Amino acid sequence: MRHSPVLTTTSRQRPARAAVFSAGSWGTALGKVLADTGSDVVLHARRGKIADGINTRRRNPRYFPDIELPPTLTATTDPAAALDGADYLVLSIPAQSLRNNLAAWAPHIDPHTVVVSLMKGIEQGTGKRASEVISEVTGIPAGRIAVLSGPNLAREVITGQPAAATIACPDEEAARRFQAACRTPYFRPYTTADVIGCELGGAVKNVIALAVGIATGMGLGHNTTATIITRGLAETTRLATALAAHPATLAGLAGLGDLVATCSSPLSRNRTFGTHLGRGLTVAQATATTRQTTEGVKSAQAILDLAHTHDIDMPITSVVTALLHEKITLDEAATVLLQRPPKPEH
Ligand SMILES: NC(=O)c1ccc[n+]([C@@H]2O[C@H](COP(=O)([O-])OP(=O)(O)OC[C@H]3O[C@@H](n4cnc5c(N)ncnc54)[C@H](O)[C@@H]3O)[C@@H](O)[C@H]2O)c1
Ligand SMILES: O=P(O)(O)OC[C@H](O)CO
Incomplete structure (x- = not known):
């Protein structure tokens, strides 16, 4: 050496x-x-x-x-x-x-x-x-x-x-x-x-980008995608801060910045994968069209498990994971998210 x-x-x-x-x-x-x-x-x-x-x-x-x-x-x-x-x-x-x-x-x-x-x-x-x-x-x-x-x-x-x-x-x-x-x-x-904030910001945004891609593939517009991005950041921040990340990291480049780029760009593999699902492809069909690494598909369950361990509510991650396991349909996914009990924003 x-x-x-x-x-x-x-x-x-x-x-x-x-x-x-x-x-x-x-x-x-x-x-x-x-x-x-x-x-x-x-x-x-x-x-x-x-x-x-x-x-x-x-x-x-x-x-x-x-x-x-x-x-x-x-x-x-x-x-x-x-x-x-x-x-x-x-x-x-x-x-x-x-x-x-x-x-x-x-x-x-x-x-x-x-x-x-x-x-x-x-x-x-x-x-x-x-x-x-x-x-x-x-x-x-x-x-x-x-x-x-x-x-x-x-x-x-x-x-x-x-x-x-x-x-x-x-x-x-x-x-x-x-x-x-x-x-x-x-x-x-x-x-x-803040290593924890950077890594969790980067990993969870991939799952949120899958959700945005799914909505886009279903033909939904900017109100829907902005809502997913904003509430996606809220659940990312909940998990990350529970694991000792600094909230400012999630509002920074490794959090909000990456979330916006990934959820907005057709170059994103995660968003693109979600778009395929939203257009009706199965997970196997979407995987077959993907030549590059799509981390959100493999990490969604692990992130959800982490959230359960720390008793953190991550509704978007939960719905994306259920869709990836083909446990719910696209229509059911929207219903599950929108019909949750009402609550204050913060
Ligand atoms: N592409 C981007 O825009 C981007 C930006 C920031 C971060 N990332 C992250 O960087 C990481 C790599 O992504 P990427 O975009 O370069 O992926 P990629 O699919 O373009 O490249 C993956 C690389 O890893 C190698 N590889 C694939 N499977 C392997 C295996 N089983 N064992 C060893 N090597 C293997 C491939 O040969 C290739 O060189 C991911 O975690 C991704 O989230 C990607
Ligand atoms: O192509 P994606 O979805 O893996 O995203 C790439 C980068 O993480 C964007 O910062």
Whole structure:
């Protein structure tokens, strides 16, 4: 294991090195952000064809064939080579695959590497957030585990459209270093210590985006979707604050910001999946049309279980989960939500 100091692009000693696992949509986009800031970036790709495309043609042939990637962004299928000397291990794989994959990669992680999760899912069966899984699997202390979350649709970020995000880490200095490592003229990261708020904001918004997609697919309009977004934020905030998140985080980029982006954009995989359901496709049919990670579909039950454990009412998450398990119909879903007993808004 190497014992190199964690450097940033501001240290002027050498560029930061980032290993990004894997070369999917968001891994590639955030990898480009890091490279644009001056870091040396290695993407870990599962398929040789993707690594070859990045190394020889500067394109990710599966996810962004139309985008030219910088020469300081390379790729490999060898996890040990990707992690060698990495200041940052940036994790961007489906949340449900994290535990097993990370167990295989962990022996190659340097003692000073800071692990950054980009994942927006909750583990099925355990209800754990990604940072909790990372800590359990690797034994890395909380101060070296960060989370980046916010309104960050990958295609918009990789095409350089202005966006912002929140980097959460209990170690302020580590958060600031990663902030410096991914701050570009088009990408503005903020910092916070509220890891729980960031991760829950990111995971629950996917379920709310499924609900918005369902409503949109059913032909319902903006009053309905605005109501789902607003009440979705209310139930997200209830759960997150019960788990010790700061309410301001949920009103910020990793909460409201991401919720609005995901619920509004046809680029969102979760919203799109919901739209398929709202148009009458079965869950199996909607899944068959989806080529990329749709975290809300896999996390909805885990989030609901977490809510039950903490005695938190999450009606939208509950209805989406019932629809995903095909326990209720679309018409019943609307009725269940609207015919709940009346109550004050706050
Ligand atoms: N795409 C976005 O706009 C976006 C933005 C912010 C956060 N995220 C989050 O980032 C995470 C990754 O999403 P994405 O959009 O990059 O997904 P993606 O489907 O585009 O890419 C997933 C990547 O993980 C790899 N992968 C898939 N299954 C795997 C498995 N079982 N084991 C190991 N690797 C596997 C794929 O090869 C691919 O490289 C998700 O948690 C998502 O919520 C995505
Ligand atoms: O495409 P989605 O639905 O996974 O959403 C992508 C990002 O999380 C938006 O910030």
